[in-house]
Amino acid sequence: MESIQVFAPASVANVGPGYDTFGFAIEQLGDVITLTKRNDHKLKVLKAEGADLPTDPKNNVATVAIQSLLDYLESDQGMDVHIKKIFKPGSGLGSSASSASGAVFAANHLLGNPLKLEKLLDFALEGEALASKSYHADNVAPSLLGGFQVVRSYEPLELFRIPTPAALRVLIIFPDVEIKTSEAKGLIPKELSVKDAREQWGNVGALIHAMHSEDYSLLSHAVRDRIAEPVRKQLIPEYGKVKQTTLDFGAVGFNISGSGPSMFAFFKSSEAAKACMVKIEKMYQKVNLPVMLHLTKINPNGCQIL
Amino acid sequence: MESIQVFAPASVANVGPGYDTFGFAIEQLGDVITLTKRNDHKLKVLKAEGADLPTDPKNNVATVAIQSLLDYLESDQGMDVHIKKIFKPGSGLGSSASSASGAVFAANHLLGNPLKLEKLLDFALEGEALASKSYHADNVAPSLLGGFQVVRSYEPLELFRIPTPAALRVLIIFPDVEIKTSEAKGLIPKELSVKDAREQWGNVGALIHAMHSEDYSLLSHAVRDRIAEPVRKQLIPEYGKVKQTTLDFGAVGFNISGSGPSMFAFFKSSEAAKACMVKIEKMYQKVNLPVMLHLTKINPNGCQIL
Numbered sequence: 001m002e003s004i005q006v007f008a009p010a011s012v013a014n015v016g017p018g019y020d021t022f023g024f025a026i027e028q029l030g031d032v033i034t035l036t037k038r039n040d041h042k043l044k045v046l047k048a049e050g051a052d053l054p055t056d057p058k059n060n061v062a063t064v065a066i067q068s069l070l071d072y073l074e075s076d077q078g079m080d081v082h083i084k085k086i087f088k089p090g091s092g093l094g095s096s097a098s099s100a101s102g103a104v105f106a107a108n109h110l111l112g113n114p115l116k117l118e119k120l121l122d123f124a125l126e127g128e129a130l131a132s133k134s135y136h137a138d139n140v141a142p143s144l145l146g147g148f149q150v151v152r153s154y155e156p157l158e159l160f161r162i163p164t165p166a167a168l169r170v171l172i173i174f175p176d177v178e179i180k181t182s183e184a185k186g187l188i189p190k191e192l193s194v195k196d197a198r199e200q201w202g203n204v205g206a207l208i209h210a211m212h213s214e215d216y217s218l219l220s221h222a223v224r225d226r227i228a229e230p231v232r233k234q235l236i237p238e239y240g241k242v243k244q245t246t247l248d249f250g251a252v253g254f255n256i257s258g259s260g261p262s263m264f265a266f267f268k269s270s271e272a273a274k275a276c277m278v279k280i281e282k283m284y285q286k287v288n289l290p291v292m293l294h295l296t297k298i299n300p301n302g303c304q305i306l
Numbered sequence: 307m308e309s310i311q312v313f314a315p316a317s318v319a320n321v322g323p324g325y326d327t328f329g330f331a332i333e334q335l336g337d338v339i340t341l342t343k344r345n346d347h348k349l350k351v352l353k354a355e356g357a358d359l360p361t362d363p364k365n366n367v368a369t370v371a372i373q374s375l376l377d378y379l380e381s382d383q384g385m386d387v388h389i390k391k392i393f394k395p396g397s398g399l400g401s402s403a404s405s406a407s408g409a410v411f412a413a414n415h416l417l418g419n420p421l422k423l424e425k426l427l428d429f430a431l432e433g434e435a436l437a438s439k440s441y442h443a444d445n446v447a448p449s450l451l452g453g454f455q456v457v458r459s460y461e462p463l464e465l466f467r468i469p470t471p472a473a474l475r476v477l478i479i480f481p482d483v484e485i486k487t488s489e490a491k492g493l494i495p496k497e498l499s500v501k502d503a504r505e506q507w508g509n510v511g512a513l514i515h516a517m518h519s520e521d522y523s524l525l526s527h528a529v530r531d532r533i534a535e536p537v538r539k540q541l542i543p544e545y546g547k548v549k550q551t552t553l554d555f556g557a558v559g560f561n562i563s564g565s566g567p568s569m570f571a572f573f574k575s576s577e578a579a580k581a582c583m584v585k586i587e588k589m590y591q592k593v594n595l596p597v598m599l600h601l602t603k604i605n606p607n608g609c610q611i612l
Contacts, residue, residue, distance in 0.1 A: 194533060
């Protein structure tokens with residue numbers, strides 16, 4: 001194999017109460033990454049479409065991730081890297097995680113699959129850490145492995161995947177303002193009262209049980225957050241109005257996606273979500289802000305060869 | 307109906323990561339409560355066996371719980387109350403919750419079942435609050451309703467029940483020292499770092515997923531606690547040794563039950579648990595401390611008419 005092209009899905013992290021813990025992959029949005037073997041030992045970012053990304057291989061998430069994989073394998077295989085982004089970095093949909101996941105997934109295939117899929121997580125995390133200044137398995141894991149992933153522990157890294165209702169639809173709402181993950185991180189409190197923490201894990205538990213049992217009523221109560229939403233919602237234009245609108249249209253859960261500004265709403269059907277989209281589009285037109293609305297499912301697949 | 311006798315099971319609360327959130331009912335241990343109608347309007351504690359309980363109806367958990375039910379129903383029905391405790395108060399197995407649950411369950415039956423089971427929780431909590439100086443649904447809910455209960459929210463009170471593996475066995479280890487709930491509460495920190503809180507809810511989520519999916523390996527990693535165990539284990543004689551012994555015998559989870567000194571260990575089979583019991587008994591003999599060992603299942607039933 002001389003060349004490979006893969007799709008690495010975007011993802012929604014936190015999902016209400018699961019700060020740094022929950023994340024799920026979505027459909028259509030993501031990175032298309034093409035790798036081609038080189039005869040020298042260089043990693044070269046040939047082209048980056050859809051965003052202004054660094055082309056220095058030491059500063060590009062994809063090449064940093066590939067390099068850590070190559071180092072582990074003691075390989076000096078050179079590669080040309082072509083990245084096409086189908087969504088904007090800084091949107092809160094795990095842009096750097098998609099690039100890092102897609103890059104290591106593609107590189108591992110190009111090298112003849114020396115490593116298992118789960119093992120690739122370590123190297124994708126190295127790439128992701130470059131962008132967000134910390135390790136975020138909650139975006140990388142769903143982008144690489146698909147579905148709804150839960151981080152049980154960071155040290156050592158241990159994850160599991162929960163089932164999700166097949167009928168569940170996700171409306172992504174991305175008002176076109178940029179929020180840097182590092183800036184949004186700075187707002188998060190360092191400490192939490194045990195009372196608040198306890199309420200948060202009540203909701204963590206409820207969300208997992210609701211996904212297992214397809215209990216939409218419980219789900220609608222469980223998607224709450226005491227960590228990030230209270231401080232980050234101020235960065236997102238029209239946050240309160242958008243939230244109320246989705247709930248008025250029957251959303252069974254609404255919150256910020258990752259560090260924002262994207263928001264997500266769970267719906268039991270496409271119809272309710274579509275009616276809601278029209279309303280939200282008009283809302284942002286009134287304030288002259290472009291908005292991307294994307295109706296999707298929880299994507300059971302992670303990275304896929306195209 | 308002039309008289310009724312009920313069994314209200316004991317319970318294990320916290321269950322590792324679920325501080326004030328998780329609780330499950332156990333078998334055999336609990337309260338037997340007998341209520342008999344009186345012709346006057348008095349509530350009278352006739353007899354309390356197995357423990358030195360207050361007989362003043364304003365200071366007895368059972369009668370306080372019954373009184374709050376009677377007030378809600380605007381009833382002045384008098385009752386004689388007989389309480390037989392099959393386990394010691396102060397053991398960490400939800401003694402006051404058993405008394406409160408059994409009392410309101412029995413009283414509601416004696417009055418012709420005017421209220422549904424779930425509604426009785428409010429009144430049982432009133433009784434329980436007398437003993438522990440705060441509302442603890444994590445013991446009251448399993449004692450009243452049975453099974454493994456999770457508190458999603460305290461304000462408003464909202465719970466759900468998770469499935470548990472039929473094969474799962476629970477070993478209760480009660481070294482005979484008394485720990486007052488109010489004293490054990492005083493050791494708990496008021497604040498928690500977000501990092502620790504995040505690890506805790508990773509484990510909360512893992513425990514719920516493990517129970518749904520019967521994943522014993524995940525369960526064994528999930529039964530951890532950063533809130534109560536680090537500060538309360540010092541109050542429990544031989545804590546570290548007992549924990550290690552259960553793990554050596556294949557326990558898939560070990561921690562403090564409620565505020566201690568009782569401990570619980572999950573096992574995949576009775577055989578492993580029985581072998582472990584012999585070892586633990588010897589361990590406490592060496593230090594001349596009586597220990598009660600009780601091998602049980604998670605009890606799917608709450609209060610039952612006898």
